[in-house]
Amino acid sequence: MSATLTAEYLFPDLTPDERERAARVESILPTIRDAAAGADARAELPPGHIKLLADAGLLGLVVPREFGGLGGGLRDLVATTYALGTVCGSTALAYFFHCSASSRGLLPLAAIEEGLYADDEVDEVRTFAERVLFMMGRDNQCLANFASESAKASNANVLISTTATRTEGGWLLDGEKSFGCLSGTADFYLVTARRADIDGVEGLSLFLVSRDQEGVRPRHQWQGLGMRASDNNGLIMESAFVPDDLALVVPGGFARATQMSRGSWVGNQVAITAIYAGIARGAWEYAFERTMKAKFADTGKPIASSPMHQVFIGRAQERLTDVHLWLRRQTDLEAAEVPILPKEQVVQSWKLAKGTICDGAFDVATIAMKMCGTSGALMDNVIGRAMRDTAMGLVQAFPSERGQLDLARMLVDDESWVGLTTPAAAAAAAAAAEKA
Secondary structure (H helix, E strand, C coil), X not given: CCCCCHHHHCCXXXXXXXXXXHHHHHHHHHHHHHHHHHHHHHCCCCCHHHHHHHHXXXXXXXXXXXXXXXXXXXXXXXXXXXXXXXXXXXXHHHHHHHHHHHHHHHHHHHHHHCCCXXXXXXXXXXXXXXXXXXXXXXCCCCEEEECCCCCCECCECEECCCEEEEECCEEEEEEEECCXXXXXXXXXXXXXXXXXXXXXXXXXXXXXXXXXCCCEECCCCCCCCCCCCCCCCCEEEEEEEEXXXXXXXXCCHHHHHHCCCCCCCCCCCHHHHHHHHHHHHHHHHHHHHHHHHCECCCCCCEHHHCHHHHHHHHHHHHHHHHHHHHHHHXXXXXXXXXXXXXXXXXXXXXXXXXXXXXXXXXXXHHHHHHHHHHHXXXXXXXXXXXXXXXXHHCCCCCCHHHHHHHHHHHHHCCCCCCCEECHHHHHHHHHHHHHC
């Protein structure tokens, strides 16, 4: 019988193809585990990690085979970020930000098939989408997906204020992205910006910005509570030039593509929560092994046999099961070949699932710290990293309380959920709400 893969703790029903892809991930876990403590201390993604992922073919994990990828889907991505999370949350988060760029190729192609674009728009949309996928698959290039900004709107998760202004042969980008991994590391940044000449979400567009382009630089070194080694340094663009062939600027083109997502507008955000679930599992396994090996001086029995530790063990197993069940359910809702629920209900489920999974992961990390006691509560070991990394899940994207509030508004007030917007669209929505 073949050895159990880390991914199989989450998906015991892996298909043969999924298992082959998961085995590639399993093969690099020891190297990433060995580098985790040093990477966290330096607050930098080890420079060899991108090559490690590329050599394993994993930069094209969720890219269709016709574009040079491995042909994996959302289940593969969730399984991979989960497995990476068990050994290094920072690497898992950085990897997700690369893979999330695939949605900017897959969703537009799906929208073409659905007939959402006019005949004179299809060529531009297809060319951009295929370029993204070929870069990730055939060319083994690392991309970083940048959307989030520090400016917020009351009626959306992400407010896009970065502008794109027409110039000869392309576009000039100006703005600041506050959150996004692989800053200074990725070959290209996939940037969401709004055309200066079009108001509202119709002006939202996509641009592939070279890391070495003049006018592009990291915002500042990430000194966050957790995920310190993800190169999450943000991005500043000052008149950064992007040629026409690296832009998707069809009015409303990006917004129409997001309609093809089964869940959130990104299309794969559930894979972020899998990271926190993986971190929790890694912390639990560390704590259990440590307390099984440590013995009481008077009886010789494992410390894990004490009544207090056995309460911790039972509680950790309960919370881990909750986390796995919610994660598996949300993945099934978003990845099933035949839709299980309408998109509206999938989004409602996501609003609860995100917070439940992340809160549960933090609970497990806390229990692991209690199990290990004072001698195990160190900044530079698995417990210290797990406590800090899972704490980021309490706020990343949105806290559980925001998800619960959004869900209540959907159910009680029949409000639709808005993933991202622009300043003009946010102001218009706020005025309409005030008038109502």
